[in-house]
Amino acid sequence: MGNRRYAAARPATSGPMGLALALILALTMLPGALGAAATGAASATVLLDSAPVPLDTQPEVIGGRTMAPFRGIFEALGYTVSWDGESQTVTAVKGGVWIVMQIGSSRIQYGETVVESDAAPLIRDGRTLVPVRVIGELSGYDVLWNGDTRTVLIYSKLAEGATPQRFNYPYMISDGAYLYKARWADGSAKATVRISLADLSAEELFPYGANDYIIRAGVLYGRFGPASPLSYGAYDLASGELRDVTGFDVGACYIYEDKLYYTDVFGPYGTTLYRTGLEGGEAEKLMTGGEGHPLGEYTIRDGILFGGYMDTAFMMPLDTMEPVDITALCGLKSTRLMLGGMAVAGDCFYVSLSRYLGMTLAPFGILRYNYKTAEWDLLETGHVVEELLVTDNSIYYSVKDEGGPYDHYTHRLYRADAHGGSPVLLVEGAYSEWLVSGNFLYFTIPVKGAGTAVARVGTDGSRYQIVAAVD
Numbered sequence: 001m002g003n004r005r006y007a008a009a010r011p012a013t014s015g016p017m018g019l020a021l022a023l024i025l026a027l028t029m030l031p032g033a034l035g036a037a038a039t040g041a042a043s044a045t046v047l048l049d050s051a052p053v054p055l056d057t058q059p060e061v062i063g064g065r066t067m068a069p070f071r072g073i074f075e076a077l078g079y080t081v082s083w084d085g086e087s088q089t090v091t092a093v094k095g096g097v098w099i100v101m102q103i104g105s106s107r108i109q110y111g112e113t114v115v116e117s118d119a120a121p122l123i124r125d126g127r128t129l130v131p132v133r134v135i136g137e138l139s140g141y142d143v144l145w146n147g148d149t150r151t152v153l154i155y156s157k158l159a160e161g162a163t164p165q166r167f168n169y170p171y172m173i174s175d176g177a178y179l180y181k182a183r184w185a186d187g188s189a190k191a192t193v194r195i196s197l198a199d200l201s202a203e204e205l206f207p208y209g210a211n212d213y214i215i216r217a218g219v220l221y222g223r224f225g226p227a228s229p230l231s232y233g234a235y236d237l238a239s240g241e242l243r244d245v246t247g248f249d250v251g252a253c254y255i256y257e258d259k260l261y262y263t264d265v266f267g268p269y270g271t272t273l274y275r276t277g278l279e280g281g282e283a284e285k286l287m288t289g290g291e292g293h294p295l296g297e298y299t300i301r302d303g304i305l306f307g308g309y310m311d312t313a314f315m316m317p318l319d320t321m322e323p324v325d326i327t328a329l330c331g332l333k334s335t336r337l338m339l340g341g342m343a344v345a346g347d348c349f350y351v352s353l354s355r356y357l358g359m360t361l362a363p364f365g366i367l368r369y370n371y372k373t374a375e376w377d378l379l380e381t382g383h384v385v386e387e388l389l390v391t392d393n394s395i396y397y398s399v400k401d402e403g404g405p406y407d408h409y410t411h412r413l414y415r416a417d418a419h420g421g422s423p424v425l426l427v428e429g430a431y432s433e434w435l436v437s438g439n440f441l442y443f444t445i446p447v448k449g450a451g452t453a454v455a456r457v458g459t460d461g462s463r464y465q466i467v468a469a470v471d
Contacts, residue, residue: 046132046152048076049393050418057127059152065119066152067129077139083128090121090128099138101130110138142439142460144415146422153422155393160438164389167299167342168254172444173213174437180220181454182209184471192224195454195468197437202468206235206242212253223253230265234278245280256300263295287321301344304371311337313351315371326351326369330376337364341388341397347372352385352397366395366420379420386411389436393418396436401428413441415459426461442467
């Protein structure tokens with residue numbers, strides 16, 4: 001795909017100016033760097049947070065670097081820009097930051113620092129063109145390249161610590177400061193490990209671990225079994241106090257507005273939903289599920305439960321618990337379709353769908369349903385999507401590597417724009433446990449002869465790093 005792919009950790013560079021220099025120098029070292037390998041010019045497209053950047057001249061790929069009209073690209077990123085014809089210098093200012101570039105020079109004045117670029121501004125047909133990646137990265141954006149669509153993808157970064165909302169069953173979560181993960185041994189979760197995202201140190205918190213981890217008000221909740229193997233527990237992160245909430249095994253769990261929702265692990269698959277307080281106590285039965293609406297995976301937002309099973313995606317208002325079949329409402333209900341991952345972001349419910357072709361699955365698309373307006377569309381990715389995470393400007397998803405160089409337990413992880421377009425491969429060979437926190441994608445990887453480890457890569461595909469061995 002012409003995107004950046006990594007197989008080894010790269011050393012960190014400290015300090016903002018050191019980071020800027022590393023970004024520029026990295027352009028010459030990374031495989032699949034922005035643009036094609038050809039030395040001639042070819043057209044390209046530039047997107048900023050999934051929307052086309054208005055430019056008065058078509059961007060060009062010249063010498064393997066995408067070059068765009070200086071005024072359009074700088075103004076799209078919020079700069080005030082000026083041109084000095086006598087010195088042939090572009091000056092861009094935003095807040096207390098300024099960037100100065102001169103035609104034919106690879107030296108860029110970035111605030112008080114001079115950095116070296118591998119592409120110099122140039123004049124073509126009377127238009128001043130500047131390298132897009134350098135400007136985007138110095139300005140604090142993620143910049144990716146999709147060679148299939150010849151598209152430069154510029155994304156605003158997430159706030160530090162921000163994490164997309166997940167459905168239930170996660171074996172690994174983050175609160176922005178730490179990563180919490182179940183440690184596995186002999187085929188089952190044996191402990192819960194905490195990894196600092198500041199210094200990447202790891203420690204075992206307590207000798208229980210499973211899934212459905214959620215953090216609320218300084219307490220880590222999860223189906224980690226203090227009372228029984230799959231009972232729901234609570235661990236106070238400040239005091240270290242560990243207690244049980246349910247006292248018995250439960251199924252899929254979720255916490256919403258300080259209430260614990262869970263299904264009966266021993267009843268018909270995910271059909272009975274209960275609600276209780278976070279201190280435990282008597283539970284209220286909310287629903288005995290009808291056929292086609294089991295709660296294997298679900299999340300709750302805006303007083304609505306979102307779920308799905310087989311070929312049915314549905315939502316249920318908590319005040320009525322009456323299911324609304326979204327796939328049928330959109331005319332997509334079919335026994336030849338199979339649901340994959342689900343996500344809720346903004347006002348939309350996202351559901352990945354695949355089509356059965358004999359004994360194999362083929363891509364169908366990601367259903368995006370606005371649950372406030374009832375508008376919907378189908379986003380095409382070209383992949384059979386397993387799991388989804390959605391941010392304001394991107395869709396992250398996993399694709400099972402079955403039949404590939406790894407095996408069906410490993411995945412390739414992609415980042416696409418907000419419409420599912422121009423997907424870029426960020427990492428391959430990851431296990432199914434993964435998440436996005438801040439501006440890193442965290443995932444587990446197999447370590448030959450040593451179990452598994454947590455690794456991470458920047459959301460722009462750079463800075464691959466093994467974080468900690470956990471199993």
